[in-house]
Amino acid sequence: MGLTVRRILKSALVYACLTMGAAVVVVPLFWMVSTSLKGPDALFSYPPEWIPRPPMWRNYIDAWKILPFGRFLFNTIFITALAVTAELITTSLVAYGFARFDFRGRDVLFVILLATMMLPGVVTLIPSFLIWRRLGLVDTFDPLVLGAWFAWGPAYIFMMRQFFLTIPKSIEEAAIMDGANVVQIYWHIMLPMIRPALLAIAVLSFQGNWNNLQAPLIYLNTMEKYPMVLGLKFFEATLSKEAPMWNYMMAMSVLMALPIVGLFFAAQKYFIEGINIGATKG
Numbered sequence: 001m002g003l004t005v006r007r008i009l010k011s012a013l014v015y016a017c018l019t020m021g022a023a024v025v026v027v028p029l030f031w032m033v034s035t036s037l038k039g040p041d042a043l044f045s046y047p048p049e050w051i052p053r054p055p056m057w058r059n060y061i062d063a064w065k066i067l068p069f070g071r072f073l074f075n076t077i078f079i080t081a082l083a084v085t086a087e088l089i090t091t092s093l094v095a096y097g098f099a100r101f102d103f104r105g106r107d108v109l110f111v112i113l114l115a116t117m118m119l120p121g122v123v124t125l126i127p128s129f130l131i132w133r134r135l136g137l138v139d140t141f142d143p144l145v146l147g148a149w150f151a152w153g154p155a156y157i158f159m160m161r162q163f164f165l166t167i168p169k170s171i172e173e174a175a176i177m178d179g180a181n182v183v184q185i186y187w188h189i190m191l192p193m194i195r196p197a198l199l200a201i202a203v204l205s206f207q208g209n210w211n212n213l214q215a216p217l218i219y220l221n222t223m224e225k226y227p228m229v230l231g232l233k234f235f236e237a238t239l240s241k242e243a244p245m246w247n248y249m250m251a252m253s254v255l256m257a258l259p260i261v262g263l264f265f266a267a268q269k270y271f272i273e274g275i276n277i278g279a280t281k282g
Contacts, residue, residue, distance in 0.1 A: 029257075036060070036250035043246055056247065060255070063248035066238065069255075071224055072231035076210060079144050079227055083209040084202055086148035091156040091201065092194070096186055098157070099164035100172070110161075113154050129218060143219040144212070156201045163197035164190065199267045207260050228256050 030050075035043065037055040064070075098110050132143045151157060167190065175185050191198065216230040226234065232252055239245045 032250050032257075033254055035246055036254050038247050040245070040247065059247045059251045063235075063251045066248070067231060067235050068224070069228070069231060069252065072226050072228045075141075075225060076227040076229070079141055080206060080209040082141075082145040083148045084205045086145065087151075087153050087156060087205045088198055088202060090149055090151035091153050092160055092191065092198065093186070094151045095157045095160035096164055096190060099161045100169075114158060117154050125218070132219065138219055139221045139225065140219075141225070144209075144215050153201075153205070156205070159201065160194065160197050163194045167193055203263055203267055206263055210260060232256060 034050055034052060036059055037052045037057065038049065038059075039052075039056050042049050042052060098106060128143075129138075132138055137143055137146075171189060171193075172185050175189055180189070211229055212227075213229045213233065216227050217233075220226060220230065223231075223234070232249075235252060236249060239249060
């Protein structure tokens with residue numbers, strides 16, 4: 001009887017902690033959506049109005065027309081698509097090499113790769129900017145996506161290498177006996193088998209590139225080249241010159257967050273599986 005009570009109390013404590021953790025995430029998100037549907041008079045009403053009556057759906061249309069958000073969205077999709085594709089291809093290639101090929105200095109190179117994760121990103125900001133400026137690529141998309149084609153994600157490489165190590169080598173040996181070469185094994189056999197890891201990294205990479213504010217802020221000078229996140233900051237500065245229009249700001253923030261939320265819920269099964277296997281396999 002005592003054991004049953006302890007299990008019930010333990011389960012209740014776990015669910016209580018999960019509920020509080022979910023509330024920390026859901027309540028601000030709900031408040032953002034609620035504010036985006038309010039009129040100017042309801043923004044600072046007391047007590048706060050959680051469900052606007054009536055909802056002002058036109059806030060989204062009016063806010064969208066203030067700045068060229070259509071262009072910002074196109075730029076964001078273009079940058080994110082190129083960067084995510086590049087990171088998936090290059091990190092999987094490098095991880096496959098570290099996991100499956102025995103070459104001189106492999107372990108040393110892998111340790112150096114992991115050591116770069118301990119280097120604060122702020123340390124490389126000035127050298128990176130000087131390099132891109134010397135190449136004449138400032139105010140272009142190249143500094144935002146070109147590095148992804150050189151496997152600039154050591155954490156993704158580590159995660160994918162751990163996933164490759166879970167695949168028995170007998171599968172590759174059987175493919176070699178059937179006449180498959182290295183490229184065919186990598187593309188037709190290995191990549192389909194690590195789909196959970198690819199989807200997990202795709203979600204992380206998408207989130208990182210979609211919300212990347214620092215790099216566009218440093219390298220882009222022309223408004224027509226701004227992504228959504230930088231356009232949103234410029235939008236905030238534009239609104240702050242007049243009376244606060246938080247309903248418009250929240251409307252654009254909701255549109256900014258929707259793709260990430262939707263992608264996570266669509267791929268959450270594979271995302272969690274990829275994170276778990278990549279973290280536990282040695």
